[in-house]
Amino acid sequence: GLYLMASPSIRIHYFSDVLCVWAYLAQVRLDELIKNYSSDIEVSYHFMPIFACTEHRIGEGWKNKGGYEAFATHTHSVCAAYSYLNLHKDVWQVNVPKTSATSHLFIKAIQCLINEGVINNDAKADFQGRSIFEEFVWRVRLAFFQDARDIGNREVLMEISYSLQLPISEIEHVLNDGSALAALFRDVELRDEFRVEGSPTYILNEGRQKLYGNVGYRIIEANLNEILKQPKVEASWC
Helix, strand or coil, X not given: CCCCCXXXXXXXXXXXXXXXXXXXXXXXXXXXXXXXXXXCEEEEEEECCCCCCHHHHHXXXXXXXXXXXXXXXXXXXXXXXXXXXXXXXXXXXCCCCCCCHHXXXXXXXXXXXXXCCCCCCCECHHHCCCEHHHHHHHHHHHHHHCCCCCCCCHHHHHHHHHHCCCCHHHHHHHHHCCHHHHHXXXXXXXXXXXXXXXXXXXXXXXXXXXXXXXXXXXXXHHHHHHHHHCCCCCCCCC
């Protein structure tokens, strides 16, 4: 007889930079989406180097507007509308990271170890249902935006790893042998393949739908429901 296979989950490619304030405030929407559609979706996390060189992006890019001080003010004004966000009063003023790439590389190292089965990525109740990977990424964002720590510094990332009891020597191994770097550059290639313009960006339907920027939860949900409603076997008419 015929066996009905469980319908495969929908993959969402999620691109962000850990230093991007829009991705920081969008996290609550992503968490909500995962909570409400956990059986339907699978999120692939990718990281793009918007703040690869903060001295260039802010120091130079915002020079005429007032540099880091103006960027700090901008960050506060963005967050002011979102009462659920904690933002350090001196964000972008003290312990300014030189790059987001250190964090992204570290995150990719953890992802590599999850893929290899070295780290068990189960969701935990004490992480509000986040997986250990998602929790690590969130704690990196919090370390910067809430605690004004320099997440471009490897020692800070090591501390976060310790706090989550992640295997430090294995993380160092995939940092040393190039695995994490290869994975990070693959994200950059994917950014170009999907023509991702900024952070955060949701890519649905393998690139046919792109939601970029400060997109409300209902819009993300509507796009996802549209895909979920489609019959599983569809003829292509082109």
